[in-house]
Amino acid sequence: MIVGRDPLELRIRGLARIGLAISIVVALLPPLGFGVIATGSLQTEMEVAGRIRAQTIGQSIAARPRLWTFEEERFDDLLRRLAQPGESLELLDPEGRTVAANQTRVLSPALEIRIPIHASGDLAAYLVVRQDTRDLIVGEAIALGLGLFLGLGLFLAMRAWPLGTLRRAIAELKAADDSKSLLLSAVGHDLRQPLQSLSLFASVISASDLAPMPRRAADMLNESLIRLGTLLDEIIAIARIDVGAIEESKDRVAIDPLLEHLVREMEVQAEAKGLRLRHVVTSAVTLSDPSLLTTIIRNLLTNAIRYTEQGGILLGCRRQGAMWQICVVDTGIGIPSDKQERVFEEFFQVGNPERDRAKGLGLGLAIVIRLARLLRHRISLRSTPGRGSVFAVSVPMIDPDPPQSVVTKQR
Template identity: 45%
Template sequence: MKANNTHLHLILREQTKLLFEHLPFVLYGVMAASAGLVAVLWQTSQDATLLLWLLAVYLLTGLRWLGRRRFLQQGHHFDPKYWIKTAIAFTAASGVLWGIAGVLFFSTEPLVLITLTIFLAAMVAGAVSSHSCHTPAFAAFALPASLPFIARCIAEASTFYVVLGTVSLVYVLINIHYGRNLQNMVIQSIRLRFQNAELVEELTMQKRVAEQASAAKTRFLAAASHDLRQPVQAIELLIDALGTDLANHPSKGLLNRIQEAGHGLRNLLNTLLDSAKVNSAAITAKPRHIQLEPLLRRVCQELAPQARLKNLDIRVASTKACGYSDPALLELILRNYIENAIKYSHKGRILVGCRRLGEFIRIEVHDMGIGIPTSAQETVFQEYYQLGNPERDKAKGLGLGLYIADSLSRLLNHDLGVRSTVGKGSMFYVTVPLGKSSHLIDVPHHAPANLTPLRGKTVLVIDDDDMVRASVSEMLSRWECNTVAAENAEAALRILVAQGKMPDAIVADYRLQTKCNGMQAIQSLRSQLGNVPAVILTGDTGASRVQEANQSGFKLLHKPLSGVQLREALSELIGQASA
């Protein structure tokens, strides 16, 4: 009930505002019509009466104008009940003056009669539009303006005048009915406006809540990405270190199975976090012109060890093509394509290449795997869908890779799809706009060189996680490296000075408990030790982190990484420094 009363009060306010907003046009019309009526009837020997009546109309017009000014001075703090009554009183007074004219100037002379009829009918009709927002205000003018003239016609007691009076009465009643319909439309429009305003306010609130939730999800994903990858990283490196010790041990087979489980855990973790980022809209595309071959070769080189375990050969067709896309997100799409090809292929090779299609470049990943039935070629991009895995074997993944690829392609506005023949293999593709080589941005990238021996090299490890520091140190010891491990740059510098060592390379985690991050820690150490080669480890796979690392000039490795990847990175860094 209270809400209903509130709506009625708001509607009354709007009706009052409309009456006073329309008032200038009403007053102009009244002044013109009254002057016209006097001009037409000037020859009826009622000059003084006409002038007095016209003066009264103009005086009332002036009062109504002053009333409007006072209303406007109230601003938004006016009392609608008081001012609606004031408006009705003014319209009633105007109606009375016009009603007086209908009696005072009444004559059986045809010209006068026609003039009065036309002017009164015009005033009643004009008041419909100007006062349609509030029927009582219209009726307050129409009835006193017309009824005296109607009564005067009927008082003549002749058929013509009775008919004229009756027709005039019907005309007035029809206009009142029409005015009431217009009022209902105006009120409905006002209600809809209020409802729309409430809906906009509600949607704004929901958007604000959703943005806050999205920001919270983004913070959670960043923390989860780092915290979950830390123990997985430690497990990965410890297993690699143990693999060196048990190379010829009977338990090597058991360790291989543990290693496979660790790889599965790493892949599942990466997939889940990437899927969560897609679903929470925590990814922002930042497209630019990129050369495609280096990107394709980098992804294939990183995934080559997985392919070799299944005796698969990955090849990249040479191309000079440039595309326009977000390199980090495009790389994630292609990574999912190639991992999917490795997963479902048991022989042959995987070929990655580009094909020019007008103003677009189609990047294709061909495999010789089991193939996909035509009926399932759209379904494979759905969330959690897996072909040939009804038992939901986690070793075969979660069915999120192609879903992530599809979601990212929608974000990038890239076309993607698959062509496949059962038993012969599949071709997954993503189509990107053609890039321009003249718009390429130089991004530090170095082709992998021959592995530089790490024996006797001093590697500084900075990580605030004891387990990760221990696992990296353990892995480095297998390569006969001298390891210095610390939780931050200050501690690292103290240890180096105490031991009298100069690091040949620095491995730093991006997210540290101190105020500075890994990049800042490296820069701080470089200011003291010189231009020491450095690599950053991070559990955050966000595109912004990749861009930030590229701009810093440091090599970026994503956790969890294998011992092979770490060794290749360190060998490359140290080899370049000594070249």
């Protein structure tokens, strides 16, 4: 499964493609319909008129069955009298040799039919009828112009009405979401100061000489404040991304030092659960925002440690076409296929129905997908329940050069 593109944008593009397909069908129906109907009608008319003339010619052949092929002038004159304007008639013997013709040339493309002529019950000749189809071509051209006009009008109407309505609805939703994000960002900053004060008081209490029961209560308070601080940091991060308060600042990034730094940072948490955490050395270099890319991989790694109870986690980088894939591979609980898209939603968690706060709050992957869209990096996920998951970040491949540290710009 590949994620990373805005689903609303994909929906708009899908509707646009559907509208274009319908418009093309509408544009082609008039000329195709006209061509089929007009050609069929002309062919039927030619066959009916041709059979009547074939009977007349058959009667003339029956009068002199042995000598008629030597009477070219008589049959030439007969064909000229039977021919209609813009029509060519040709009389062939049973072997296909021309015996007579009305000498009218029909320009291509022409419609041709061949009618057998019988005399005294035997095949005596063939009447070949050719009809000029220039009028049909003119009619098809007119029908094509009408179809293009209708198709273009329908396409513009579909873009102006349903797509316009959808875009307005999306704009309203985005405005509401921006207002929510601004509120969360403002509230988060206002809550950070009292939370820091509470954490300081809790630390002072924990350091005091307390009886076992009060000390346990103080330790629980400290843990709850740490989790609350983590939640607040994640909410502020999501809010800042949604309101555009974080801008990308791309530069060359050597992937191996980044992975090595994250392994050193997270190995204590992994060892506390008895997990092996390692990375495969790579010489890959990419173009990205160093700080934001580190946040993406850190969140993926944190998620892997939380949902892996035995085995280990591997960080690595592999080539895929013109891209590098930075992979986080774990031996955790895995994710069912019907829930793989939802894991990137806020507060959605797999395998945590009791909402154990030790497993986080379900915001880490929501931050990952937002930052990936900001950096135009693609996130992919492969997972098998009970066997583990592979999260991958696709980043552009560039020539290896010494990376330069760049600090993310913030408004």
